[in-house]
Amino acid sequence: MDDVREAKSEHPFATTLDPGSSRTNHTGAWRVERPVYRHVLPPCQSACPAGEAVRDWLYTAEDGSYEAAWRRLMLDNPLPAVMGRICYHPCETACNRGLLDQSVGINSVERFLGDEAIKQGWTVQVTAEPTGRRVLVVGSGPAGLSAAYQLALRGHQVTVREAAAKLGGMMRYGIPRYRLPREVLDAEIARIAALGVRFETESCVDDLDEALAADGFDAAFLGVGAQSGKNAYIPAGDSAHMLDALTMLAAAEDHWPLHLGRRVAVYGGGNTAMDAARTARRLGATEAVVVYRRTRDRMPAHESELEEALAEGVTVRWLSTITHADRGRVAVERMELDETGFPQPTGEFETLAADTVVLALGQSAELDWLARAPGIAVSHGTIDVDSAYATGRPGVYAGGDAIDGERTATQAIGHGAAAARAIDRYLRGVAAEPAAAPQNPIPIDDLNTWYYSDAPATVRPSLEAARRVDTFAEIVHGLTEDNALYEARRCLSCGNCFGCDNCYGVCPDNAITKLGFDADGQPRYSIDLDYCKGCGLCAEECPAGAIAMMTEPAEEGTDHESIGMHSE
Incomplete structure (x- = not known):
């Protein structure tokens, strides 16, 4: 021992x-x-159509570094104040936090950062050396603005041509002011213009070859959008008043005289139908009814859009279709869904009072002018592109509503950014980047969630329903600085x-x-x-x-x- x-x-x-x-x-x-x-890829980023590194800018904002967070956000999206209002935030649907208590209010923090940038006058600078290469962007909607922004940051000279009198595409002419105040849209477009992007309004491109050759453009991006309303054959009397939803929304934007009458029937079930019905109420209609041929669970409009419409007095006729229109009334047939979910007529009819019928049956792109452009193929009403958004013609790319896929502003921003990267490689003679291996977003089971206490999401304040129909004032308001900081800190930083x-x-x-x-x-x-x-x-x-x-x-x-x- x-x-x-x-x-x-x-x-x-x-x-x-x-x-x-x-x-x-x-x-x-x-x-x-x-x-x-x-x-590891967070589920919010995986679900973002614009490819935003959501977790990164939320993390940066957690200590109040709002300008740094905004700059990280601006690497992917040049319109955060706009998208913070109109994006349907699939990132929040995918958020792991939603399996604990409630999803992080990503969209509300994005809006806060975008609004703060406008308030503080934050700007973005071009640091790349000028390349001397010129790019034509056709259309000033979200796809075109995104492409123009990313190309300008890479040192290229960009000209955006817009057929309408004002910039913004469907963000201006398809989304009412109560959802997107025009001063917000104008401020973010002005920031892009400050990078040296040249904007030409009332400039219609109807011959691509001529446009490219006349001004010596080296490449082009087609972001023409889908700005024509689809029609349906509805037998109508000579005195029936019918118009499409996009015409109505554009008229409201530019203050054209509209005589809708007291009772308006909107035919369709998408977000545009909701906007048309809500706008009709603001233009003086005492009754606005949406006629939709399927059930609520099959309605393409987002649930939030429907809820806000109902709160404003809009009614919905489910399982119904308009079969005839005449002066002051429409004939409606009741439908029923078959085993595949397709609506079938029942032969049961009813008459509804309607001074105006508004058709909101979807949009299509006007692409006939591309028939004269060799190498560019159009199929089923959209431009054919490859995985890099390149058409069959070298140097010409396309994105947004003009190509096949989901039609949202956020998706269009992602298209524009990806196409800009491809155009930049084309102009520099750099080979295309190999496709990255797909990543699976980290599941909540890989997190140790016992470290996180319950913290319910902050609800953005909104205008009372009773006050909405008399004004085009913005309905949903933004977060305070304290609430934005709290919401950013709710992020689990997944992976x-x-x-x-x-x-x-x-x-x-x-x-x-x-x-x-x-x-x-x-x-x-x-x-x-x-x-x-x-x-x-x-x-x-x-x-x-x-x-x-x-x-x-x-x-x-x-x-x-x-x-x-x-x-x-």
């Missing part, structure tokens, strides 16, 4: 560790797995380190060192593999699921590894 005590005295760390340190034994030799910090220091604090081998922040403001840590024994505590205690345990390589090339949050 005395021999043992003597041995411990001579070698005090032979069997025990100094209470102040765990770095005596090189425990890395025990390891069969090693922790790796990772940067990405946010610098909580849990890994640093729980490591039993003191193998983790804090390295501060990188140039993008993201936290970084170093793992000393001499001492990390692969116990996995850091991964188990990471709230965001930003650490994964990986099988130890057969041969280790280095004794020390510095790992940042962007490594895999």
